[in-house]
Amino acid sequence: MAWPNIFQRGTLFSRFSHHHVVVFLLTFFSYSLLHASRKTFSNVKVSISKQWTPSAFNKSIRLPVEIWNSNHLFPSAEEATLFLGTLDTIFLFSYAVGLFISGIVGDRLNLRWVLSFGMCSSALVVFVFGTVTEWLHFYNKGLYCCLWIINGLLQSTGWPCVVAVMGNWFGKAGRGVVFGLWSACASVGNILGACLASSVLQYGYEYAFLVTAAVQFAGGIVIFFGLLVSPEEIGLPGIEAEENFEEDSHRPLINGAENEDEYEPNYSIQEGSTVTQVKAVSFYQACCLPGVIPYSLAYACLKLVNYSFFFWLPFYLTNNFGWKEAEADKLSIWYDVGGIIGGTLQGFISDILQKRAPVLALSLLLAIGSLVGYSRSPNDKSINALLMAVTGFFIGGPSNMISSAISADLGRQELIQGSSEALATVTGIVDGTGSIGAAVGQYLVSLIQDNLGWMWVFYFFILMEEPRISEPHEPTNAAHGVSVAPPQGAGRIRIRGGRCFRWRYWRGLAASGIAGKSARAQGQAVGKGVKILRMSLGAPGWLSW
């Protein structure tokens, strides 16, 4: 097993320009800010439910109504908490739906505009939700629900766009480690949100919303002025072009008189390093890409377990071990820490192996063991924290990897390279399916916990872990960019004189409804490549050799 080229050519990081660094940081922090505003909501829940309810204080002492009892949105704090839980579920569902939509939108419009618009508009919605309603003393359940649905939809623009931008800038080689490091952004966002919220909560919960919303809005503005969506935007070679260039030192070019006569201009083929294609794949096409559906389903199960930990861990710790809420909150950070380390390390290993599936499979196998181990954790904080970090390593790690690095792999596989912008769509599908799983999971966990107890929650988690181990497989073997003979997939097709032309080969897909986008060609296998004899683009039918 060879080390990837990047490690031979020099260090991974010396290849990165200051543009790479800025893109990494901008996307990192833009998603962090989006996650921070979600975290704010969960951090101010106590204050909000106090604000919505009258005081439950039964003493002979008088409580002036205007100070203690004027708000009657909910009769008791329990019902307010229930409503807040409902808002969480509503948010997750609309977020999931939004992910499917915004991925498609992101691929068709400029990613920078979509991301910037999403951040600014969702900041405004959060501002109205938390600050304006409080300033006007207008509390209305329907309004809150509507705003939170809109917020879910707008927030969902973030993830597909940032993953797509990252995928544009960072090549498959080294993607695992870079994305592993980068996917810590959600955890950093949680910490950021918690800090922002707690620092201004004393002025009133509306200022926690105001501050996070304002910072998020500012982030949107910075993104608008500072983000380069892809290297091509400033005339740098795209990552595919770069990889190709390095591999055979021939600039990929379309050539050959026999091609040109049948060339249809409305289906422009990628030429040289100018990847200016914005023809996006449809939602259906994206679903049909190899690996998208299996990974989506795998991620749904994985995100279910992962988010259940995120939402329920402090509650479980308080409930099961009787630890204080503040301590449980602090302790649950270890799960995130494990996830960050797991994502980075497993990404790194998968880079070295140049395969992600075996790493995932092994990690998830061990996740079952760690879940069993965690469910039997003794009542000891340091042992529990350690087990928690281990569980986070084996569950949070793969989860981070699927949602970032693998999504980027899937969206940039050679099947669709160049002609199609599928990255955001694919990311949206994977993460959207995952979020639906997570939303369903929140409901199921409370149901199981109520009826059967915590042990069964863990059995349920283990059950959810099980099927996914066999499912994931490598998206495509063509993604390594070596010229391969047509039956194995896509690659470059060599046309006379060593010049090559990058070719999308919709094998299998041609039969599943994508034929309209495929091309006809006649060729002859020459060594590892194929000599094109005749070809046309845009006509229905598929490759015939």
Added chain:
Amino acid sequence: MAPRRLGSPSFVVPWAATLLLALGAERALALPEICMLCPGSVRDLSQVTLYCKRTPELMLHSRCCLNQEGTIVGLDLQNCSLKDPGPNFPQAHTAVIIDLQANPLKDDFAKTFRGFTQLQTLILSQDVSCPGGINAWNTVTFYKNNQTCQGQRNLCNSTGDQEMCPENGSCVPDGPGLMECVCADGFHGYKCMRQGSFSLVTFFGILGSTTLSISILLWGTQRRKAKTS
């Protein structure tokens, strides 16, 4: 006008007397209804009269003893045939001394005195008990045809219950035998959850300038040469 009002009564200079008289006349027109609840003026020998005469700045107007600002400090409603003090009674919540003797009052009028935090002397007929009960007053003295409830006690400190009020609340006296929860020092807003005030100007100033400079920096280094697509 305002500075003079702020000055304590002992500093009022004689030349202001005319002005005060004019104001007094004005005030007489806007005399609180409670002062005219029953006809006639305060009897010469009543305690309210004595109290009012003792301090030169106070003046008697029908049944009330008013200070310079027109606030009621004394109220004499004795022998008014009152079954209850009526809806206008809370107007006298600033009163220090109230005389309600010789009225056929019903006994349960504890809530009537809600907000009467200044009240130090309350004169009642013997057949009714002091509002808030005996514990609410320092001394309760019985005379031949009346009783005097003297000196309100602050029950907030006496019960020994540390958590009399919800979080961030603070117990304050609210009339004889009554307490209420207001916000503790430094807290405000609904349920007293808020503390201090957020400086919007500072926050948006810092955020705005930071955003502006980062945007300019990134535009210059990143997007300036970008092709607009």
